[in-house]
Amino acid sequence: MGLKEKDLKTTIEMQGIKAKEASKELNVISTEQKDEALYIIAEELEKEASSILKENEADLKAGKEKGFDQAFMDRLKLTEERIADFAQGLREVAALEDPTDKVVSQWTMENGLEVSKVTVPLGVLGMIYEARPNVTVDATGLALKSGNAIILKGGSSAIHSNSAIVKVIHQALEKTAIPKDAVQFIESTDRKTAQKLFTMKEYVDVLIPRGGGALIKAVVENATVPVLETGVGNCHLYIDREADLDKALNIIVNAKTDRPAVCNAAETLIIHEEWFKKHYMELDKIFKQHSIKVHGDPTVMGYFSDASPADENDWTDEYLSLEIAIKVVESQKEAIQHIEKYGTKHSEAIITESNEAADSFMKRVDAAAVYHNASTRFTDGGALGFGAEIGISTQKLHARGPMGLPALTTVKFQMRGSGQIRN
Amino acid sequence: MGLKEKDLKTTIEMQGIKAKEASKELNVISTEQKDEALYIIAEELEKEASSILKENEADLKAGKEKGFDQAFMDRLKLTEERIADFAQGLREVAALEDPTDKVVSQWTMENGLEVSKVTVPLGVLGMIYEARPNVTVDATGLALKSGNAIILKGGSSAIHSNSAIVKVIHQALEKTAIPKDAVQFIESTDRKTAQKLFTMKEYVDVLIPRGGGALIKAVVENATVPVLETGVGNCHLYIDREADLDKALNIIVNAKTDRPAVCNAAETLIIHEEWFKKHYMELDKIFKQHSIKVHGDPTVMGYFSDASPADENDWTDEYLSLEIAIKVVESQKEAIQHIEKYGTKHSEAIITESNEAADSFMKRVDAAAVYHNASTRFTDGGALGFGAEIGISTQKLHARGPMGLPALTTVKFQMRGSGQIRN
Incomplete structure (x- = not known):
């Protein structure tokens, strides 16, 4: 030239x-x-x-x-x-x-x-x-x-x-x-x-x-x-009506606190109403234990005295810190609708003992990775044994x-x- | 809603x-x-x-x-x-x-x-x-x-x-x-x-x-x-110094005339100088026989009395009709440089009896399909047995x-x- x-x-x-x-x-x-x-x-x-x-x-x-x-x-x-x-x-x-x-x-x-x-x-x-x-x-x-x-x-x-x-x-x-x-x-x-x-x-x-x-x-x-x-990961854990308590608590703590600043950390819990009413005290305990700040929907606010009310930003944004948003739902359908509206198609998990509920969730939720009874933290080239990673694609092509x-x-x-x- | x-x-x-x-x-x-x-x-x-x-x-x-x-x-x-x-x-x-x-x-x-x-x-x-x-x-x-x-x-x-x-x-x-x-x-x-x-x-x-x-x-x-x-296919045939005459003529005619309006039709011939000087008369004959209008570079113009001089558009655009541009080169390198400059990364072919020349061309040319001794017309879901085709991708992702x-x-x-x- x-x-x-x-x-x-x-x-x-x-x-x-x-x-x-x-x-x-x-x-x-x-x-x-x-x-x-x-x-x-x-x-x-x-x-x-x-x-x-x-x-x-x-x-x-x-x-x-x-x-x-x-x-x-x-x-x-x-x-x-x-x-x-x-x-x-x-x-x-x-x-x-x-x-x-x-x-x-x-x-x-x-x-x-x-x-x-x-x-x-x-x-x-x-x-x-x-x-x-x-x-x-x-x-x-x-x-x-x-x-x-x-x-x-x-x-x-x-x-x-x-x-x-x-x-x-x-x-x-x-x-x-x-x-x-x-x-x-x-x-x-x-x-x-x-x-x-x-x-x-x-x-x-x-x-x-x-x-x-x-x-x-x-x-x-x-x-x-x-x-x-x-990379943007606004990841949800859906705790189904038939979720096992220990698995749910372990996975919540891991997905939220293991590395809060990364994209595969959980940002929102969606909890079935029946399960929530049965186990809100155990939840409250682990949040306190791990210094997790809760932003709740109106139902949650009725049970957790020290939570803040969740607004639109709480559903939309990644905290990337020890904060979590919680929404209580009446059905898996409602949970999936919330994920469709606010998810970033990165990683979404269901915690349940029902294989039927799990299969339906995994088939219907549109995301790079869908989980049954495991932490969203596994969406990672290193964890999956890919050796090295240039990033995590949240697009489809x-x-x-x-x-x-x-x-x-x-x-x-x-x-x-x-x-x-x-x- | x-x-x-x-x-x-x-x-x-x-x-x-x-x-x-x-x-x-x-x-x-x-x-x-x-x-x-x-x-x-x-x-x-x-x-x-x-x-x-x-x-x-x-x-x-x-x-x-x-x-x-x-x-x-x-x-x-x-x-x-x-x-x-x-x-x-x-x-x-x-x-x-x-x-x-x-x-x-x-x-x-x-x-x-x-x-x-x-x-x-x-x-x-x-x-x-x-x-x-x-x-x-x-x-x-x-x-x-x-x-x-x-x-x-x-x-x-x-x-x-x-x-x-x-x-x-x-x-x-x-x-x-x-x-x-x-x-x-x-x-x-x-x-x-x-x-x-x-x-x-x-x-x-x-x-x-x-x-x-x-x-x-x-x-x-x-x-x-x-x-x-x-879909846009500005496809080239490179006729190497060691191209077989019959194969070259057959492929030129097929790639240009079989269906001139489609994207895998050939639009430009790049011909090694030695081959061109040996075979321009046979070329001229098939062009006349198939009513193919030639747009040539200065070398070509010296041999073909009824060709038009090729300008930038002839190298850039698809004719999608019975017209062809011809460029004479001194080396494969020059041919590849022309393809890099004007090609649309669709289909590019080399006609040669030298496997070494073919391998080099196929490795170096950046296109969805690269050919050795075959017509570019095969870049097509139907021809390749894919059953049906939504289009031909000329991008890489x-x-x-x-x-x-x-x-x-x-x-x-x-x-x-x-x-x-x-x-």
């Missing part, structure tokens, strides 16, 4: 072009070369930890000045150990099976034409995320392992950390068969740049937003590039639920003939 | 709500009930053919007044036989395997939690298409068989025909287990209505545009509902290439436990 043409392109377009070019090279290099590259990046990250931590300090300082809350600062903060974890994560991804070049199906037509449907990389991934610098490393590892180039657009609050991490990745890639251009990092925090990324269909094959609802909404509404939606390496591939029909024509 | 709330909704929103409700019922009815419904619709279409043909007359008259071309009028025109074909198509879809409720994978975790990944309907499909009334029937059949509701938005030039067909479908559905609301037809040709359909994420799970490039672009650019892009019934499903993780919690 001549200088003149280059001048006409914006930085982000140039990054798109470079990523696309690099993706073509990635498409033809071997599994061994990709794995070796991940090992080299891992090593380099550990070696350069101090330079990354120094830049992370700058982000932490700026975050403090902006008055970000403790949870946010915790996610932002890097340590020697966390960087070692990043490196370990890359080595684990290297050890996974290469998801590309797998024959999905294969047959020979009557005329002798051989058809094979094989997996191939998507091409260029656009990753849009918030303050977690670990995504920079994780997403890069998964992209490269699956033969994809990646354009990273992290949150502005982690800009120094991410920039330092990418610098180390680039340094490492110089020693590998993977072109440095396969990992592009967008420094600009300008809105127009993001907007451009969302619409560069020529160079970007898929956008993967990871973060809160507002981020995901912004991507979906502005993108012409296809989007893999991830391409991939649904936890997305491992195969979600970063597409297929190609390869047809081998000896002059076949169609009559 | 009370009258007051209903008043606040637009017609299209009401259609979305009804389709969504109907999709829930479709999700739980049996394969037999779905198949029976398709047979009943088929029968009713044949019985009511004359009422459909009468409405089709109105469209044909309006089309004539508007001066639409012959090809367009041919696609619009219905006959007794074509309606019988529609009915036959529905019976063939009924005979196909139900794509839902298939176990994709299944395993038991160490803690005893049983995980199964099963196929389920997408929910509500939004079908946007142009003048072919057959899409109204075909898409409805595929949607219902796969357990999906459908919202149909056909071209305004076929409004009377489509409306009559849907009336018959509704009439037939009254006699089946499928709620009539499962098939919604948008009468309005207002732009705002289409715009609303493209963004009703609450009620529509996927949009499937079928038609020309402009239609598909309008959907992609305005939709927040995920889109399955179909969810489905790529010809889409049969499985493309209209998604998956759901069903987790069955006995009180499992995550530690």
Whole structure:
């Protein structure tokens, strides 16, 4: 490309072009070369930890000045150990099976034409995320392992950390068969740049937003590039009339308190009226024991003296903390209607000893994962043994639920003939 | 829903709500009930053919007044036989395997939690298409068989025909287990209505545009509902230096002339210089024999006296007629660069006796289907034995290439436990 043409392109377009070019090279290099590259990046990250931590300090300082809350600062903060974890994560991804070049199906037509449907990389991934610098490393590892180039657009609050991490990745890639251009990092925090990324269909094959609802909404509404939606989980536990008390209490505590800030945590309990009237005291006890704050519908308010009345936001939003909304219903139908109205199609559970009630719930509820007598916390690539996860898809196309390496591939029909024509 | 709330909704929103409700019922009815419904619709279409043909007359008259071309009028025109074909198509879809409720994978975790990944309907499909009334029937059949509701938005030039067909479908559905609301037809040709359909994420799970490039672009650019892009095929044949003459000529003629108006027809020949200089006379002969008009690059112009010089549009657009663009190249690399620049990722072929050249081409070219020594005309659900086809996906997410019934499903993780919690 001549200088003149280059001048006409914006930085982000140039990054798109470079990523696309690099993706073509990635498409033809071997599994061994990709794995070796991940090992080299891992090593380099550990070696350069101090330079990354120094830049992370700058982000932490700026975050403090902006008055970000403790949870946010915790996610932002890097340590020697966390960087070692990043490196370990890359080595684990290297050890996974290469998801590309797998024959999905294969047959020979009557005329002798051989058809094979094989997996191939998507091409260029656009990753849009918030303050977690670990995504920079994780997403890069998964992209490269699956033969994809990646354009990273992290949150502005982690800009120094991410920039330092990418610098180390680039340094490492110089020693590998993977072109440095396969990992592009967008420094600009300008809105127009993001907007451009969302619409560069020529160079970007898929956008993967990871973060809160507002981020995901912004991507979906502005993108012409296809989007893999991830992560918002307004998950419900429905405690059926025939729920076992111990199972119900255990699962409520686990789904709410194990890791309240994650997307597969439970946010609302829907409880059958008969069960509720029988067991509200046991419920009250575990809420107190685990410092869970209750927001209740009018029925609940009549029984729990220290609950707050639930309003529309309590049904709609994720608390991501030790708070829970409770709705009392007269039937499974009413429970399902509530889930249809407020659920985010992530993970929904029924607790019951009735297999019939369970089957009906699992068939009718439209979500990536539906559970009978288990905690929603299992909707997770790690828990399910997928090895690594690029996010949890809450949409229906391409991939649904936890997305491992195969979600970063597409297929190609390869047809081998000896002059076949169609009559 | 009370009258007051209903008043606040637009017609299209009401259609979305009804389709969504109907999709829930479709999700739980049996394969037999779905198949029976398709047979009943088929029968009713044949019985009511004359009422459909009468409405089709109105469209044909309006089309004539508007001066639409012959090809367009041919696609619009219905006959007794074509309606019988529609009915036959529905019976063939009924005979196909139900794509839902298939176990994709299944395993038991160490803690005893049983995980199964099963196929389920997408929910509500939004079908946007142009003048072919057959899409109204075909898409409805595929949607219902796969357990999906459908919202149909056909071209305004076929409004009377489509409306009559849907009336018959509704009439037939009254006699089946499928709620009539499962098939919604948008009468309005207002732009705002289409715009609303493209963004009703609450009620529509996927949009499937079928038609020309402009239609598909309008959907992609305005939709927040995920889109399955179909159909534009600017397909290339690359005649390598080591191409066999007979195979090349046969495939060129077949890919260009068998059905010039379809998306898997060839639009551009890219020919290695050495081969071209050896065989331009044979080429010229077949072009004359088959009345193929040539648009050539400067090299071609030096050899073919009656060719027109190719400009940018010749490389970019589909002719969909007996015209072809020809570019002469010095290497496979140059051929691939041309395909990358102008191809639509549909079907691309190499004609060569060198397996090495073929493998390199098939690995490097990014398209739904890549061919070695065969006509691009095989990229088609019918030709590949998929039974029926909702379109040919030229995008990479969810489905790529010809889409049969499985493309209209998604998956759901069903987790069955006995009180499992995550530690």
